[in-house]
Amino acid sequence: MKKPTPNEIGQGYDAFTDLLDQLWGENLHHGYWEDASDDVSVKDAADRLTDKLAGLLTIEPGDRLLDLGCGIGEPAIRLATAHKIEIVGVSISGRQVERAHDRAVSAGLADRLSFQLADAMDLPFPEESFDIVWALESLHHMPDRAHVLRQATRVLRPGGRVAIGDFMLQPSADGYEAGAARVNEASKGVLSVIGRDAYLAMIREAGLVPVASEDVSRHTRPSWVKAGERFAALREQAVPHIGEEQFDLTLARFRAFSEEPALGYALLTARKPS
């Protein structure tokens, strides 16, 4: 199935950024719930996922972090609030970049946070210019994860770190390939997944050394259920933007993903050799 191009992904986010606020809030990534009795809000659960990923990294004061696929800047604002670091965020959506900038100004962080429109497939930064590359739920959109990881290695200084939150293929009863095909089909190519071993091999091939890998599928899975419920409640606002057919397809997708055993989620970190 043909994956949407970065421009198509950007246009989609440009069109839906305000609707996404109503659906999920400022974080455009999954939440982390401890167990079935955990009733924290979507906002708190999503912040928790940001914190879990950050907790797998060493972050030093003065570090320069590149946020690949920064959304409207919420994870960057949270990271910059918790740590005295500088962050450059890139997104393929111009509307997100504008909003991320305005939100950084409102948070009083514009001296350390900046955002720009750029394609992570072709990063406009010099070699060895960052201490950390951070990609929270953005690599799955990109046409070639391996290429983006090589770009990340290029812009990292020796000893620099990478933090990734991404969908990850899980073994299912009918095998890896059948699971991957179902996910690909249900998402119409928007969400491609690979298994853990393939992911770690890709990280190594990009010139990085895997450090941590945590399967958080069980904790993030409620996100699909909640997104489906919330999306269903937004029918009146959403249909004028995306039409009835697209609305029903998207809702069906959330429901299919919430029941898809092959669709997992992992947090990964790696480092560039010194």
Ligand SMILES: C[S@@+](CC[C@H](N)C(=O)[O-])C[C@H]1O[C@@H](n2cnc3c(N)ncnc32)[C@H](O)[C@@H]1O
């Ligand atoms: C699911 S959102 C996650 C946003 C953010 N990381 C967060 O957690 O709130 C995916 C992000 O990846 C960005 N993205 C997708 N493809 C991209 C590309 N080729 N280059 C740069 N950003 C891209 C989107 O514009 C969007 O900001």
